[in-house]
Amino acid sequence: MSLEKAISVEINGIDRELTAPANETLLDCLRRHGHFEVKSGCEKGDCGACAVQIDGEPVDSCLTLAWTVEGRSVTTLEGLNDAENPHPLIAAFLEHGSVQCGYCTPGIMIAAEAMLREKPDPTNEDIAIALSGNLCRCTGYTKIFTAVKQAAGVLRQGGGDD
Amino acid sequence: MTDQTTARHTEANVVLRQVGKPLERTDAEGKATGRTRYAGDYTMPGMLHAKVLRSDIASGKLKRLDASKARALPGVTAILTAEDLPDRLAATDMPGQTGQKRAATDRQILVREIIRHHGEPLALIAAETPAIADKAHDLIEYEIEPLPGVYETSAALQAGAPVVTEPDNIVGEHKIRKGDTEKGFAEADHIIENTFHTQFIEHAFLEPEVGLAWVDENGVINIRMSTQVIEHFRFIADAMGVPHNKVRILGAMVGGGFGGKEDITVELYLALLAQATRRPVRLAYTREDSFVGHGKRHPFDITHKTGVTKDGKITALEVTIRADSGAYVFLSPYVLLYCAVAAPGPYRIDNVKIDSKAIATNNMYTSAFRGFGAAQACVAYEAQMDEIAKAISIDRFELRRHNFMRTGDKTATGQTVESAIWSDKCMTQALAALGEPTNAEGPVKVGRGVATYQQSYGRITWFHDTAEAWVGIEVDGTVIVRSGVTDIGAGQASALGQIAAELLGVGLDDVVVYNSDSAVTPLAGTTTATRALYMTGRAAHKASEILRGRLVEFAASELGVRPEDVDLANGQAFVIDNPESAMSLKDLAARGASEGLQRSELAMFRAPFTDPIDEETGQGPVFPDFTYGCHAVEVAVDTETGEVTVLKSVGAHDIGQAINPQAVEGQIEGGALMGQGYALSEELIYQEGKLVSPSFSEYLIPTSMDMPEIKSIILESRSGLGPFGAKGIGEPSLTPVAPAIANAIADAIGTRVFDLPITPEKIVRALREADENA
Numbered sequence: 001m002s003l004e005k006a007i008s009v010e011i012n013g014i015d016r017e018l019t020a021p022a023n024e025t026l027l028d029c030l031r032r033h034g035h036f037e038v039k040s041g042c043e044k045g046d047c048g049a050c051a052v053q054i055d056g057e058p059v060d061s062c063l064t065l066a067w068t069v070e071g072r073s074v075t076t077l078e079g080l081n082d083a084e085n086p087h088p089l090i091a092a093f094l095e096h097g098s099v100q101c102g103y104c105t106p107g108i109m110i111a112a113e114a115m116l117r118e119k120p121d122p123t124n125e126d127i128a129i130a131l132s133g134n135l136c137r138c139t140g141y142t143k144i145f146t147a148v149k150q151a152a153g154v155l156r157q158g159g160g161d162d
Numbered sequence: 163m164t165d166q167t168t169a170r171h172t173e174a175n176v177v178l179r180q181v182g183k184p185l186e187r188t189d190a191e192g193k194a195t196g197r198t199r200y201a202g203d204y205t206m207p208g209m210l211h212a213k214v215l216r217s218d219i220a221s222g223k224l225k226r227l228d229a230s231k232a233r234a235l236p237g238v239t240a241i242l243t244a245e246d247l248p249d250r251l252a253a254t255d256m257p258g259q260t261g262q263k264r265a266a267t268d269r270q271i272l273v274r275e276i277i278r279h280h281g282e283p284l285a286l287i288a289a290e291t292p293a294i295a296d297k298a299h300d301l302i303e304y305e306i307e308p309l310p311g312v313y314e315t316s317a318a319l320q321a322g323a324p325v326v327t328e329p330d331n332i333v334g335e336h337k338i339r340k341g342d343t344e345k346g347f348a349e350a351d352h353i354i355e356n357t358f359h360t361q362f363i364e365h366a367f368l369e370p371e372v373g374l375a376w377v378d379e380n381g382v383i384n385i386r387m388s389t390q391v392i393e394h395f396r397f398i399a400d401a402m403g404v405p406h407n408k409v410r411i412l413g414a415m416v417g418g419g420f421g422g423k424e425d426i427t428v429e430l431y432l433a434l435l436a437q438a439t440r441r442p443v444r445l446a447y448t449r450e451d452s453f454v455g456h457g458k459r460h461p462f463d464i465t466h467k468t469g470v471t472k473d474g475k476i477t478a479l480e481v482t483i484r485a486d487s488g489a490y491v492f493l494s495p496y497v498l499l500y501c502a503v504a505a506p507g508p509y510r511i512d513n514v515k516i517d518s519k520a521i522a523t524n525n526m527y528t529s530a531f532r533g534f535g536a537a538q539a540c541v542a543y544e545a546q547m548d549e550i551a552k553a554i555s556i557d558r559f560e561l562r563r564h565n566f567m568r569t570g571d572k573t574a575t576g577q578t579v580e581s582a583i584w585s586d587k588c589m590t591q592a593l594a595a596l597g598e599p600t601n602a603e604g605p606v607k608v609g610r611g612v613a614t615y616q617q618s619y620g621r622i623t624w625f626h627d628t629a630e631a632w633v634g635i636e637v638d639g640t641v642i643v644r645s646g647v648t649d650i651g652a653g654q655a656s657a658l659g660q661i662a663a664e665l666l667g668v669g670l671d672d673v674v675v676y677n678s679d680s681a682v683t684p685l686a687g688t689t690t691a692t693r694a695l696y697m698t699g700r701a702a703h704k705a706s707e708i709l710r711g712r713l714v715e716f717a718a719s720e721l722g723v724r725p726e727d728v729d730l731a732n733g734q735a736f737v738i739d740n741p742e743s744a745m746s747l748k749d750l751a752a753r754g755a756s757e758g759l760q761r762s763e764l765a766m767f768r769a770p771f772t773d774p775i776d777e778e779t780g781q782g783p784v785f786p787d788f789t790y791g792c793h794a795v796e797v798a799v800d801t802e803t804g805e806v807t808v809l810k811s812v813g814a815h816d817i818g819q820a821i822n823p824q825a826v827e828g829q830i831e832g833g834a835l836m837g838q839g840y841a842l843s844e845e846l847i848y849q850e851g852k853l854v855s856p857s858f859s860e861y862l863i864p865t866s867m868d869m870p871e872i873k874s875i876i877l878e879s880r881s882g883l884g885p886f887g888a889k890g891i892g893e894p895s896l897t898p899v900a901p902a903i904a905n906a907i908a909d910a911i912g913t914r915v916f917d918l919p920i921t922p923e924k925i926v927r928a929l930r931e932a933d934e935n936a
């Protein structure tokens with residue numbers, strides 16, 4: 001058995017202790033601890049289904065070792081779904097039918113949310129670049145772009161503020 | 163006012179309150195918040211982890227397999243090899259619902275001696291952790307003697323070729339004969355002949371195959387998994403040698419299917435390991451397992467020889483079709499039939515001769531993929547239409563208009579089409595929606611192309627397809643729908659909710675749909691063949707209508723009017739001419755319950771049943787009905803680099819009646835990008851049968867960077883056989899896209915690439931050849 005240790009990490013705003021063997025990916029570790037909203041699509045960094053934010057930056061959790069997030073903050077889709085104040089991306093995805101099979105959705109929201117903090121008024125090209133690492137086989141991306149733009153508008157109006 | 167929602171008047175002037183609205187799907191919120199549990203998100207205490215050992219050689223003889231070291235590894239619970247399954251076979255035939263005898267195409271579950279394709283399973287492993295399973299996988303020793311293989315259909319037909327499938331590698335053959343082609347060619351002013359080639363492609367659903375199985379206290383093998391077809395439970399039971407009622411398959415929301423989760427995937431391995439270990443077992447394919455482990459889209463070679471008069475009337479058509487069925491039969495004979503039946507396109511041609519063969523090779527087996535042979539047919543017939551127009555110098559859209567079938571015309575198999583055929587309307591609107599042409603500069607050329615199509619919805623009619631749904635109203639007026647339909651991401655479950663809501667006068671929020679459980683939800687057949695909405699929608703419609711009748715009658719007696727004076731809407735039963743006179747469904751259901759009113763109904767819908775077509779002539783009905791439409795695109799091609807950019811992509815389809823137009827647009831948009839990948843970038847490369855591109859870094863599906871401007875145009879003839887006159891859109895949305903792109907590229911560069919995918923290298927080569935010939 002490989003060496004295990006407990007790591008302290010903030011997940012979606014809550015301090016947690018996760019046990020993880022040295023060679024475990026953040027993807028496997030999060031799912032083992034019940035974060036099934038983080039999806040596994042390729043485990044090679046090719047699809048983006050496993051995307052989470054580490055200190056606000058989107059990364060593929062399948063390429064990240066769990067130990068490396070010690071002392072940092074991790075955000076999954078669950079973290080965008082604050083009971084009081086859900087992220088406007090969620091409402092926009094629902095309104096525009098941007099979700100089909102939904103398997104890509106958690107990763108796409110994570111990537112889109114990070115982009116919206118950098119680019120409050122994104123162009124199509126900004127969105128395309130931000131989502132270029134997130135594959136979706138169902139939607140043709142069209143309704144995802146529409147939803148991201150709408151969420152950007154809501155955020156610019158001050159909606160969804162903390 | 164009894165109805166706050168805006169009334170929607172369809173052509174038949176029927177007020178629809180729920181159907182036809184872009185409602186938020188019942189499954190959307192769970193998915194958008196990450197709460198939906200997919201099959202891979204379930205665990206059980208004491209669960210084992212499984213792994214499949216596969217052959218990395220496509221053609222060989224297994225000389226020795228020694229699992230003793232792996233078995234000795236602590237934490238390994240079971241290793242199964244062919245020796246442990248002496249008389250077990252797995253079905254590869256069409257998932258049946260009728261108990262009709264299946265074709266003799268069973269395959270070995272694990273390799274006994276002969277290996278026929280790369281990835282064929284050698285052993286199954288169950289261990290305490292995934293890491294131990296991986297280690298055990300590497301500890302199994304085996305020796306394979308390579309055997310000569312056959313990797314091209316032409317080679318497989320040669321005398322003395324290695325036999326992959328007895329006796330002669332031909333696994334399917336269909337003929338269609340209509341009219342007299344000799345006479346037709348004699349009447350033609352021009353005869354144009356071309357051959358088109360399509361490639362192996364991969365479904366690339368985002369969720370790899372996954373499942374969890376356990377044997378319960380009644381000895382029932384339960385399998386919760388990602389599948390399009392829960393009714394494989396029968397094949398699993400047959401393979402396990404247990405009665406059908408001892409296997410249960412529970413679906414979950416499926417992370418994409420596209421035909422790739424239509425055949426058996428992980429369920430048989432799970433059942434075997436759960437039975438062997440008597441512990442819960444989980445098997446999750448890696449992406450590489452998924453690339454290597456399930457059937458692909460058939461490559462086809464399709465030759466069209468078309469006779470046409472100088473004013474563009476097609477007088478005769480001969481088509482020769484060859485499909486690579488790979489190493490096992492699976493659905494190849496049916497895919498081939500779809501291709502043969504679709505080969506003339508949406509055109510009325512009086513003299514037709516079609517010959518088709520599916521041929522076994524040592525490539526990966528090929529099976530269902532959205533479009534199911536009819537998509538490959540469209541790649542050929544729509545390219546041929548443009549080639550004809552070019553050869554005889556007439557407008558390619560006029561050529562199509564001149565030959566389109568009209569309602570009441572017969573297909574090449576002699577089936578009369580009774581529904582609307584709006585090919586022309588769809589093409590005209592799609593072309594108009596492309597708008598002003600984009601300016602081209604320098605080496606970049608802009609071109610436009612269309613493809614129209616005829617695509618069946620519903621299964622082959624001699625399968626005698628049926629579907630069931632149960633609809634009930636609770637005593638508080640809320641509605642429950644139960645149906646076995648699997649939801650593979652297109653909103654199959656939600657659509658049933660919308661239908662029940664419409665008929666029972668409630669909102670979609672008031673309906674809960676339970677689906678996809680072979681033991682608990684009434685069986686509804688497969689989510690394949692663009693049949694889910696048509697079949698289960700009709701079953702849900704029928705059950706809802708019967709229930710509605712009972713509620714209306716009961717309300718009428720309570721309100722003291724005749725049943726025909728009562729309508730249901732907004733959670734109320736009310737008198738149509740005097741809406742003030744009303745009672746809530748809640749009161750109605752509660753009152754009804756206390757009076758013994760039956761508050762639920764189980765209904766079965768049956769598709770048209772026919773006998774098989776004539777073997778020699780292919781004459782007879784094949785499908786319930788067809789969808790018609792058009793995809794139009796504008797592309798820019800850099801003639802120096804060969805790079806193609808799709809600028810605009812428009813799908814215009816007559817789908818009869820949209821149940822949820824937003825979901826329909828989703829199908830059209832998704833089909834547009836999937837078709838773009840098929841046309842331009844996707845190809846599985848097999849070398850000596852071995853897949854050399856088993857990852858998303860080598861196999862390129864379209865990304866957000868490739869998205870053109872996509873428009874969806876939904877036409878509603880209300881002439882389909884589905885609920886409210888719906889047709890189907892799942893496959894039709896994809897079928898015309900790749901040929902439209904191919905035609906647009908040919909329009910841009912003035913010459914054609916005849917084999918997909920149309921890569922920059924092929925474009926540059928075609929341009930050079932055109933130059934040299936000029």
Ligand code: FES
Nearest residue numbers: 041042043048062
């Ligand atoms: S699972 Fe991490 S990128 Fe695909």
Ligand code: FES
Nearest residue numbers: 101104136137138
């Ligand atoms: S919605 Fe299915 S992969 Fe994106």
